[in-house]
Amino acid sequence: MSKLLAALIASLFASMAMAQASAPVATPAVTKAEAKADKADTKAANSEAKADAKADQKVSKAQAKADKKKADAANDAAKDKSKAQAKVDKADPEDKAKQSAKAEKTAADANADQAKADVKADTTVAKTKAEAHKDKTKAAIKTDKTKAEGQADVDKAAAKSN
Numbered sequence: 001m002s003k004l005l006a007a008l009i010a011s012l013f014a015s016m017a018m019a020q021a022s023a024p025v026a027t028p029a030v031t032k033a034e035a036k037a038d039k040a041d042t043k044a045a046n047s048e049a050k051a052d053a054k055a056d057q058k059v060s061k062a063q064a065k066a067d068k069k070k071a072d073a074a075n076d077a078a079k080d081k082s083k084a085q086a087k088v089d090k091a092d093p094e095d096k097a098k099q100s101a102k103a104e105k106t107a108a109d110a111n112a113d114q115a116k117a118d119v120k121a122d123t124t125v126a127k128t129k130a131e132a133h134k135d136k137t138k139a140a141i142k143t144d145k146t147k148a149e150g151q152a153d154v155d156k157a158a159a160k161s162n
Contacts, residue, residue, distance in 0.1 A: 033157035037150025044146035051139035055132035062128035066121035073117035077110035 084103035091099040 027157070027161035029157040029161055030154060033150075033154045037147075037154055040146050040150050041143075044143040048139040048143045052136050055135045059125070059129050059132045062125050066125045069121045070118050073114040077114040080110040081107045 081103075084106035088096060088099045088103045
């Protein structure tokens with residue numbers, strides 16, 4: 001038992017000694033490669049942030065434009081409905097049923113036109129959001145690639161110095 005305990009204690013001290021071993025001193029080539037990689041990483045991150053901001057701006061512009069189109073469509077529909085209702089109100093009692101039927105058809109057409117405009121606007125926004133997501137993803141991939149290339153250069157410089 002004492003031999004086993006002695007072996008365990010010896011291995012513990014050996015592993016502690018290895019863990020405390022100092023890291024290899026960075027050579028000028030490694031330091032230079034790390035600095036270059038950090039600079040490239042920063043540049044890539046800034047580029048990614050700009051791409052994200054630009055994509056977000058496109059989406060917000062598209063959303064604002066869609067909201068305006070939807071509001072215009074709603075206003076047009078309301079105008080058409082009110083004109084048709086005004087005709088019903090002005091109509092003679094014997095023509096009232098005919099005018100009422102026309103007003104209902106006009107209201108249905110106005111609602112359909114409004115729905116079409118809403119769908120078209122929403123589709124445009126969805127397309128813009130998809131493009132923005134694609135742009136953001138491309139920028140993120142480019143940033144990751146730059147970081148990986150920088151780390152590879154650092155590793156290469158470290159390997160050469162050993």
